[in-house]
Amino acid sequence: xxxPNGVRYVEFDGDExxxxxxxxxxxxxxxxxxxxxxxxxxxxxxxxxxxxxTGLDGGPxxxxxxxxxGTTVSHVADVAGPTYAVEFAPRPARDLLSVAExxxxxxxxxxxxxxxxxxxxxxxxxxxxxxxxxxxxxxxDVALSNRRFLAEEGRLVLAIKSRSEDVTAAPEEVFExxxxxxxxxxEILETARLEPFHADHLAVVAAPR
Amino acid sequence: MSDEAWFAGLDPDxxxxxxxRIREGSATAPEDWPRIAVDxxxxxxxxxxxxxxHEIAVEASRRAVAERERASDAQLVHAIRSMDDAERVANxxxxxxxxxxxxxxxGPGTGVEYAREVAGREGETDGxxxxxxxxxxxxxxxxEAEELRGFVERETPTVAPNLAALAGPVLAARLISMAGGLxxxxxxxxxxxxxxxxEEALFAHLRxxxxxxxxGVIYVHEYVRGTHPENRGSAARALAGKLAIAARIDHYxxxxxxELEAELDERMARIRSREVE
Numbered sequence: 001x002x003x004p005n006g007v008r009y010v011e012f013d014g015d016e017x018x019x020x021x022x023x024x025x026x027x028x029x030x031x032x033x034x035x036x037x038x039x040x041x042x043x044x045x046x047x048x049x050x051x052x053x054t055g056l057d058g059g060p061x062x063x064x065x066x067x068x069x070g071t072t073v074s075h076v077a078d079v080a081g082p083t084y085a086v087e088f089a090p091r092p093a094r095d096l097l098s099v100a101e102x103x104x105x106x107x108x109x110x111x112x113x114x115x116x117x118x119x120x121x122x123x124x125x126x127x128x129x130x131x132x133x134x135x136x137x138x139x140x141d142v143a144l145s146n147r148r149f150l151a152e153e154g155r156l157v158l159a160i161k162s163r164s165e166d167v168t169a170a171p172e173e174v175f176e177x178x179x180x181x182x183x184x185x186x187e188i189l190e191t192a193r194l195e196p197f198h199a200d201h202l203a204v205v206a207a208p209r
Numbered sequence: 210m211s212d213e214a215w216f217a218g219l220d221p222d223x224x225x226x227x228x229x230r231i232r233e234g235s236a237t238a239p240e241d242w243p244r245i246a247v248d249x250x251x252x253x254x255x256x257x258x259x260x261x262x263h264e265i266a267v268e269a270s271r272r273a274v275a276e277r278e279r280a281s282d283a284q285l286v287h288a289i290r291s292m293d294d295a296e297r298v299a300n301x302x303x304x305x306x307x308x309x310x311x312x313x314x315x316g317p318g319t320g321v322e323y324a325r326e327v328a329g330r331e332g333e334t335d336g337x338x339x340x341x342x343x344x345x346x347x348x349x350x351x352x353e354a355e356e357l358r359g360f361v362e363r364e365t366p367t368v369a370p371n372l373a374a375l376a377g378p379v380l381a382a383r384l385i386s387m388a389g390g391l392x393x394x395x396x397x398x399x400x401x402x403x404x405x406x407x408e409e410a411l412f413a414h415l416r417x418x419x420x421x422x423x424x425g426v427i428y429v430h431e432y433v434r435g436t437h438p439e440n441r442g443s444a445a446r447a448l449a450g451k452l453a454i455a456a457r458i459d460h461y462x463x464x465x466x467x468e469l470e471a472e473l474d475e476r477m478a479r480i481r482s483r484e485v486e
Contacts, residue, residue, distance in 0.1 A: 100266075148239060
């Protein structure tokens with residue numbers, strides 16, 4: 001399996017690292033315009049690094065939930081088409097805005113991912129890709145209620161953080177429960193633990209059903 | 210319904226209207242907004258549509274961020290101090306009212322509730338009318354203290370979401386107030402947070418003639434007060450540790466971390482399950 005178009009391995013200090021091409025935003029290393037995409041800082045980066053099929057190919061239209069300060073979403077916007085970035089907390093959103101300034105295809109929205117109707121008047125239907133990285137309880141509910149934005153052949157790429165759901169339970173147990181619930185609205189295509197990049201996280205690629 | 214679109218019925222040049230719509234609007238379901246925008250003549254083509262949406266969304270989010278941040282810790286500090294002052298003054302005045310009322314009316318009572326009763330009377334003499342007016346003022350101040358409490362409860366979760374979730378909004382605001390702001394609180398070691406409000410006992414201890422205080426204002430938290438005295442020191446230390454972390458996240462990053470609560474719950478369950486004599 002190859003990398004998505006626009007994402008490649010570039011040599012940084014003698015090592016091959018994941019990178020995208022665009023305006024640098026957070027002090028990342030840059031070689032010939034290629035910005036290093038650190039899988040330790042980005043769950044989506046780690047998901048790609050681990051070889052999952054993320055559907056980032058072919059300039060997709062993207063809804064990104066939990067954009068935070070825009071580290072990952074800046075790389076997404078480098079390769080994707082129109083990218084809607086939803087973040088609820090004002091402090092990280094301030095950094096997200098400066099990322100959005102240098103990317104015309106990035107549409108920042110200060111909104112709660114648990115209330116999709118509050119941005120459904122802006123975010124279009126039939127999107128190709130839904131990326132979700134929110135650290136709240138009920139991460140699967142967020143994925144299920146945002147399914148309405150996805151096209152039939154669209155993809156969900158989700159990072160489940162087990163500690164956000166239940167710190168006392170074993171991560172395996174949390175993941176199993178989450179996947180069970182997710183299956184009420186999605187067909188699960190691939191999963192992978194994000195170790196060694198992120199502890200107690202599960203990456204999930206799924207298609208709406 | 211396409212009339213739910215952020216641009217529905219808007220003049221393409223109405224920038225303020227568009228910003229307002231993005232911030233306040235909603236729709237039951239998304240639709241193919243770019244196509245609808247082109248079909249209805251709002252945008253000349255899809256790329257012009259995205260161009261415009263980008264620009265409006267950046268501005269709308271910028272304003273929303275600024276507004277949310279204006280709900281600042283400084284406002285909260287004023288509000289909680291005012292609430293404390295109003296409560297204290299209302300209680301003092303209520304005491305005065307009941308003392309005076311005891312000399313004029315039958316069936317004396319105490320507190321703000323009694324002042325409320327007095328305020329409802331009809332005065333017959335000049336003295337009675339003065340007392341009743343004072344009682345009315347007392348009730349007014351007590352009511353304002355309640356209003357201020359409501360304000361603190363609404364506002365704290367915006368200013369310090371994690372701290373408010375862990376400590377409860379009022380205690381969270383009080384900690385911020387005692388530290389002199391969210392930033393100074395975020396910079397405090399958790400041992401200091403643990404004894405905030407117990408300065409007198411702490412300095413007595415440092416002078417060498419008292420045991421170290423186990424807790425300051427965090428005593429009002431159920432996890433300290435509701436723990437067996439033998440384990441209260443551990444409970445206060447564990448709670449203060451999480452509160453210090455919460456304050457740092459709130460100040461430096463601002464996002465919600467629900468796992469903090471779960472970690473605290475888990476830790477408390479362990480402390481409380483310890484054997485006591």
